[in-house]
Amino acid sequence: MVEFTVEQTTRPTSAEQRAALMADPKFGRVFTDHMAVIRYKDGQGWYDAKIIPRQPLQIDPASTVLHYGQEIFEGLKAYRGKDGAVSLFRPEANAARFVASARRLSMAELPEELFLGAIKALLKVDRDWVPAEAEKSLYLRPFMISNEVFLGVKRANEYLFIVLASPVGGYFSGNGSIPVWVSEHYTRAAIGGTGEAKCGGNYASSLLPQQEASDNGCSQVLFLDAKERRFIDEMGGMNVMFVRKDGSVVTPPLGGTILRGITRDSILKLGRHMGLTMVEEPLAIEDVFKAAATGDITEAFACGTAAVISPIGEFRRKAGSVAFGDGKTAGPVTMKLRNALCGLQRGEEADPFGWVHPVAL
Numbered sequence: 001m002v003e004f005t006v007e008q009t010t011r012p013t014s015a016e017q018r019a020a021l022m023a024d025p026k027f028g029r030v031f032t033d034h035m036a037v038i039r040y041k042d043g044q045g046w047y048d049a050k051i052i053p054r055q056p057l058q059i060d061p062a063s064t065v066l067h068y069g070q071e072i073f074e075g076l077k078a079y080r081g082k083d084g085a086v087s088l089f090r091p092e093a094n095a096a097r098f099v100a101s102a103r104r105l106s107m108a109e110l111p112e113e114l115f116l117g118a119i120k121a122l123l124k125v126d127r128d129w130v131p132a133e134a135e136k137s138l139y140l141r142p143f144m145i146s147n148e149v150f151l152g153v154k155r156a157n158e159y160l161f162i163v164l165a166s167p168v169g170g171y172f173s174g175n176g177s178i179p180v181w182v183s184e185h186y187t188r189a190a191i192g193g194t195g196e197a198k199c200g201g202n203y204a205s206s207l208l209p210q211q212e213a214s215d216n217g218c219s220q221v222l223f224l225d226a227k228e229r230r231f232i233d234e235m236g237g238m239n240v241m242f243v244r245k246d247g248s249v250v251t252p253p254l255g256g257t258i259l260r261g262i263t264r265d266s267i268l269k270l271g272r273h274m275g276l277t278m279v280e281e282p283l284a285i286e287d288v289f290k291a292a293a294t295g296d297i298t299e300a301f302a303c304g305t306a307a308v309i310s311p312i313g314e315f316r317r318k319a320g321s322v323a324f325g326d327g328k329t330a331g332p333v334t335m336k337l338r339n340a341l342c343g344l345q346r347g348e349e350a351d352p353f354g355w356v357h358p359v360a361l
């Protein structure tokens, strides 16, 4: 077990200030007092593991990440149960995905025990920042950048791994169903590309279609496959699922372009455990528009760590739109899955899967 040295901030946020910041934190704007840092160099390996006061980075302007974008990240949450205990949800899955992302971006692969160790060491120091209210949690953002000072294009020989922590409320303001824009021109990922890796570059290329969505009154984008623009892939930050009128739940299969969402995987397993029929099969966008119009598909939702499960009210595209259910309220299967998953994550439901990972503080 690697020991993290701890340097406490000399200017801690007071309990009063913290309570004010955490009253309505929204998403990703409020940060805790500290951060975890680990460095890597070829030949030396991982070194200098520490918890330090959260502060700006000093990196050389020729640092490779600023030019060629070797950057990967993760997102997971720490929850506080009714008994005050803090737990993580499937953090080993995030650690494993971080390694897979690093491999695809040709970056150093952080061992799982360092990934988990950094998160736990940070939680220990910033434990008072884990909110107690049911809808809130402490969002953890592990990420890694290449920081060799060199303008040549090659795999960098130095990396910086950091974990930030940010108390969050719900990801979307309001609880209603979101309208989703179907991107018919821009795509997110092609076979053989980086779609399966959680890298910043995938998000950079999604911002223009996101703007197109916004110009059309939608808060999220749905991406289609890059080859035929025919099959549904995912939403660029969340996976997508549909409920058929027979109550079965269907989602596109992982095929190399869709990010392997841990929420997606958890819903598939949890749904089966609850007795629902959970199906992974390709979904043509034309068929989904038709099925929503005829009532053969009754519900749609997006899923991911930040928003958990968010109902989709309608799909919109240039040729028109289609609503799921009444287009406004979350459907019964969506709510059932959402309540079951949230209950499990917060330790309020039995955990037959061993997914809840208690953290000793």
Ligand SMILES: *Cc1c(COP(=O)(O)O)cnc(C)c1O
Binding pocket: 075, 198, 234, 235, 236, 237, 238, 239, 259, 260, 261, 262, 263, 264, 303, 304, 305, 306
């Ligand atoms: C992170 C992410 C998801 C959701 O993954 P979770 O593990 O469920 O949070 C889905 N799609 C993309 C592109 C992502 O980056």
